[in-house]
Amino acid sequence: MFQTTNYSTDLSANYSLLSKQLDALLEGEKNVIANLSNAAALLNQFFDQINWVGFYLVEDGGLVLGPFQGLPACVRIQLGKGVCGTAAETQETIIVPDVHAFPGHIACDAASQSEIVVPIVKDSKLVGVLDIDSPVKERFSSEDAEGLEKFIEVLIKHI
Template sequence: MFTKTSYSEDLSANYTMMSKQLDALLTGETNAIANFSNASALLNQFFDQINWVGFYLMEDGELVLGPFQGLPACVRIPVGKGVCGTAAKNLETIIVPDVHAFPGHIACDAASQSEIVVPIVKDGVLVGVLDIDSPIKERFSEQDATGLEQFVQVLIKHI
């Protein structure tokens, strides 16, 4: 859903447009932190019904909090722990309709009810994960997964 702005009901078209906007926004900038920051701000601008969006970046074998929009968050997440760590370990997008039903969920924000996490892999190396939380259950769909994976592919070109 992209109700914060006046976008079409076609979720796929919205993701394509958002990915193009990300590419235009990041073109010419080489600083990875600046690019992750603008990517999280762009996602926050477009999504409704979310309470946190941002990145955890690999550092010394664990995920470390990177640029984000939302309340303060957990700083370090071991690979294999929680939704972010599991997505990082398995190198696959995870949609969690109800975080309370996910074994080992790490509750950084008590308001979070559902979550989607997309791994960021560049040249075969895990760079980190994109994490988005929602205060409502079942917020994220397979269409969101596909669209966010497309978004991450554009981001990878600029980091």
């Protein structure tokens, strides 16, 4: 669900509007860090029941912390490790209803209970991942995955 009352109860329509807002927000800006920062802030503003949203970017064969909203986070994650590293390695979106049940979960924030990670692939090359954590179990759905994948498609045009 989204925080802002301007959104409807139609999750698909909300994601469509969110992607359009992202496109307008980033239009004309070429700085990757600025665009990822605004994308994280936009997601943080519109979601409820989340405690962290941000990006990990590919660097030196692993992931390094990028722009985010939330408490301080793990700085480096190896490919294949934790939810972010696994999503990066497989290049597939991962929804984790209960992070404590995910083998090898990396606990950066003890309050996190569920997580969704969406890989960012541009021109067939892994750029990084979008990571969103929630203090509520089973917070994320397949509709969230689909909506966030479309959000990433828009973001890729601006990074």
